[in-house]
Amino acid sequence: MILNEWVFVGLFFLLGPVLLVVPIALSKWLAPKRPTPIKQDAYECGAEPVGLAWKQFRAEYYIFALVFLVFDVELVFMFPWALAYNKLGLFALFEMVIFVLLLVVALVYTWRKGALEWS
Amino acid sequence: MTGFLQDIGLSYELAVLVAKALGVAVVGAFGLLWTLLGIWIERKVAARFQDRVGPNRVGPFGLLQSIADAVKIILKEDIMNRHVDRWPYNLAPILSTLSVMLIWAVIPFTAAWVGADLNVGVLYLVAVGSLGTVAVIMAGWSSNNKYALISAFRAVAQLISYEVPMVISLLVPVMLAGSLSVQAIVKSQHIAYLFAVPMTVLIFLISGQAENGRGPFDLLEAESEIVAGFHIEYSGMKFGMFYVGEFLHAFTLSVLTALLFLGGWQGPLAEKIIPLGFVYLLLKSVFVYFVLIWVRMTLPRVRIDHLLNFNWKFLVPLSLINLLVVAFLWKLMPDTDQINSFADALGPTLVLFLANVVMFAGVAWWLREWARRDREHIEARRAVVAEPAEATAAAGD
Numbered sequence: 001m002i003l004n005e006w007v008f009v010g011l012f013f014l015l016g017p018v019l020l021v022v023p024i025a026l027s028k029w030l031a032p033k034r035p036t037p038i039k040q041d042a043y044e045c046g047a048e049p050v051g052l053a054w055k056q057f058r059a060e061y062y063i064f065a066l067v068f069l070v071f072d073v074e075l076v077f078m079f080p081w082a083l084a085y086n087k088l089g090l091f092a093l094f095e096m097v098i099f100v101l102l103l104v105v106a107l108v109y110t111w112r113k114g115a116l117e118w119s
Numbered sequence: 120m121t122g123f124l125q126d127i128g129l130s131y132e133l134a135v136l137v138a139k140a141l142g143v144a145v146v147g148a149f150g151l152l153w154t155l156l157g158i159w160i161e162r163k164v165a166a167r168f169q170d171r172v173g174p175n176r177v178g179p180f181g182l183l184q185s186i187a188d189a190v191k192i193i194l195k196e197d198i199m200n201r202h203v204d205r206w207p208y209n210l211a212p213i214l215s216t217l218s219v220m221l222i223w224a225v226i227p228f229t230a231a232w233v234g235a236d237l238n239v240g241v242l243y244l245v246a247v248g249s250l251g252t253v254a255v256i257m258a259g260w261s262s263n264n265k266y267a268l269i270s271a272f273r274a275v276a277q278l279i280s281y282e283v284p285m286v287i288s289l290l291v292p293v294m295l296a297g298s299l300s301v302q303a304i305v306k307s308q309h310i311a312y313l314f315a316v317p318m319t320v321l322i323f324l325i326s327g328q329a330e331n332g333r334g335p336f337d338l339l340e341a342e343s344e345i346v347a348g349f350h351i352e353y354s355g356m357k358f359g360m361f362y363v364g365e366f367l368h369a370f371t372l373s374v375l376t377a378l379l380f381l382g383g384w385q386g387p388l389a390e391k392i393i394p395l396g397f398v399y400l401l402l403k404s405v406f407v408y409f410v411l412i413w414v415r416m417t418l419p420r421v422r423i424d425h426l427l428n429f430n431w432k433f434l435v436p437l438s439l440i441n442l443l444v445v446a447f448l449w450k451l452m453p454d455t456d457q458i459n460s461f462a463d464a465l466g467p468t469l470v471l472f473l474a475n476v477v478m479f480a481g482v483a484w485w486l487r488e489w490a491r492r493d494r495e496h497i498e499a500r501r502a503v504v505a506e507p508a509e510a511t512a513a514a515g516d
Contacts, residue, residue: 007136008235009243011143012224019147020213020220020360027193027356040201042264043351052202053265061276064427068279071435075286079242082294085446093443093450100439107435116431117424 067116070106074099143224146234150223150371154363155185157370160405161412168416189359197355204261211258212353212360218250219368226374227302229384229396240301241293244375245286248330251368252278255332255339255349258361262352270348273338273423278330280430285326287438291319291445292379305383309464312380315471316445318478320380322438324411327372329430333365334415338423370408377403441478448474 042049081088081096110116159174159182166173174181199208225240227233237243252274259271293299295315296307313320329336340348350361377383381403384396421429448470458464 004135005235005237008139008142009221009224009237011136011140012147012221012234015140015143016147016217016220017213019144019151020216023193024213024356024360027195027197027359030194031355032196034196035198037201039198042200042202042262043346044265045346049265053263053268054260061272064276064280064431067431068283071283072286075283075290078287078290079293079299082290083297083299085294085449086297090450093446096446097443100443104436104439107431111432116427 067107067110071103074103142234146223146226147220150220150367151363153370154367155189157366157408158185158188160408161366161369164409164412165416168413192359193356195355197357199354200263200352202263203352204263207257207261208352209357211254211261212350212357212364214257215251215254216360216364216367218247218254219364219371221247221250222371222375225301226378227305227383228400229393230390231393232397233302236300236302239299241289241299241304241379244301245289249282251330251364252282254364258353259349262349264352266345266347267349267351269345270339270351274332274349276423276427277336277338278332280427281326281329281336281434283326284322284430284434284438285330287435287442288319288323288326289379290442291316294442294446294449301378301383305378305385307458308382308385309458309461310468311382311385315468316380316441316475317472318437318441318475319445320376322434322441323380324372324376324407326430326434327376328411328414329426331365331368331372333369334411335418335421336426337420338426369411370404373404373407373411374400376407381407437482444474444478445471 042053077099078096081092085092162184163173163181174184177183177187222244224234225237225243227236255274255278256271259267259269259274262268292304292312295312296304298304298307328334332339340350345351350358353361377400383403384400386396386399389396389399449467452467452470454463458467
């Protein structure tokens with residue numbers, strides 16, 4: 001029975017893209033195609049683009065992605081806890097408080113380190 | 120359905136497969152077609168907020184406007200930057216819409232109509248939903264355009280950050296229902312969870328809106344700063360795909376809110392007359408959708424550092440506190456694992472509601488204090504800046 005449910009999801013993964021590719025293919029077949037060199041430039045509000053965009057960029061954003069990773073991994077552990085919570089004793093609550101405290105320590109650390117500031 | 124297919128000579132396995140494939144086509148096509156109506160609703164409501172009429176030429180009340188737009192966009196030329204990275208560039212619009220469409224696989228439309236009642240439903244929709252972020256990054260990077268690249272970097276910061284409070288707030292209905300299956304969560308709501316945990320709903324809606332990249336959080340597209348963000352280099356149907364994906368995402372968020380917090384298809388007689396549940400679900404979803412448009416049309420865009428501060432220094436700690444408070448009270452109350460009727464649910468709902476009122480009051484007080492300190496801080500700085508100027512003026516005399 002459970003496998004049966006996953007068949008539906010599997011079919012969705014297979015047929016879903018087809019539903020989306022059809023209009024794009026239709027457009028490719030129906031739409032006009034008259035490329036010119038100016039049309040094919042990068043669009044920067046009419047100014048001629050200087051160089052390509054694939055350059056080095058400031059790393060502020062990257063730090064947030066790292067902080068996210070810490071939280072996301074911990075969240076994976078919280079799902080089974082929430083699922084079984086009704087069946088667990090008071091002990092489960094204290095376990096989670098300690099677990100969340102560890103998370104908060106990580107958050108406070110990054111906060112104090114200034115990683116959350118936008119410089 | 121399966122019986123009919125077996126009658127025309129298919130084996131049982133094949134009949135099940137064909138029936139499921141038809142189900143996929145129906146659900147997927149419904150999602151895409153509903154978007155056309157959703158766009159019309161959004162444009163009409165947005166127009167009202169701005170004291171305009173909105174689309175009113177094509178068909179009655181402009182109802183066919185979206186169809187006309189769809190036809191137009193298919194006939195548009197697909198202009199492509201010659202420097203793009205082709206594979207990710209072409210896959211991104213499909214993945215963007217697909218990530219939202221796949222969520223519809225686990226949505227229970229009524230007591231009986233559900234595509235796949237997965238026992239890990241909530242986990243599935245978190246997993247599938249976050250594929251959209253990858254699509255945005257793919258589009259921004261492969262476009263080889265500076266604006267698109269800035270947008271992709273913002274996507275990394277914003278979409279990824281706001282996923283944390285969203286997932287934490289999703290834990291609350293899972294905990295209350297004791298199940299990850301969306302259908303089971305709907306069935307466990309003898310009283311809609313909105314009344315028990317309003318704080319969670321608020322956190323879910325705010326972070327969901329940010330995940331969607333609209334409303335006050337539309338930094339990804341910010342027309343006035345980075346033109347259109349990650350889809351600047353897209354035109355024709357590929358742009359249309361992003362557009363459909365965004366609207367479908369907004370509506371899917373409303374449907375999820377309706378399912379997880381507003382009781383989904385539940386309503387008077389919904390168990391007996393099955394299609395009625397579908398009507399209830401749509402009504403609740405459209406209501407949430409209206410609230411989302413309301414927020415979007417009312418608030419101005421926030422700055423990126425404010426956006427990230429708001430998330431990491433306010434929303435994430437708040438959602439953790441909220442989770443622990445709900446968990447603590449839930450454990451204090453007896454027999455919370457045997458709630459089978461309205462009467463059973465009444466007590467716990469009241470207790471949780473009161474706790475939420477206290478939490479709301481605490482948050483309001485804290486925000487006021489914070490705003491006051493911030494104001495004092497700014498005024499103190501202003502005084503420091505003003506003084507030397509006066510001193511110079513005095514020396515000049």
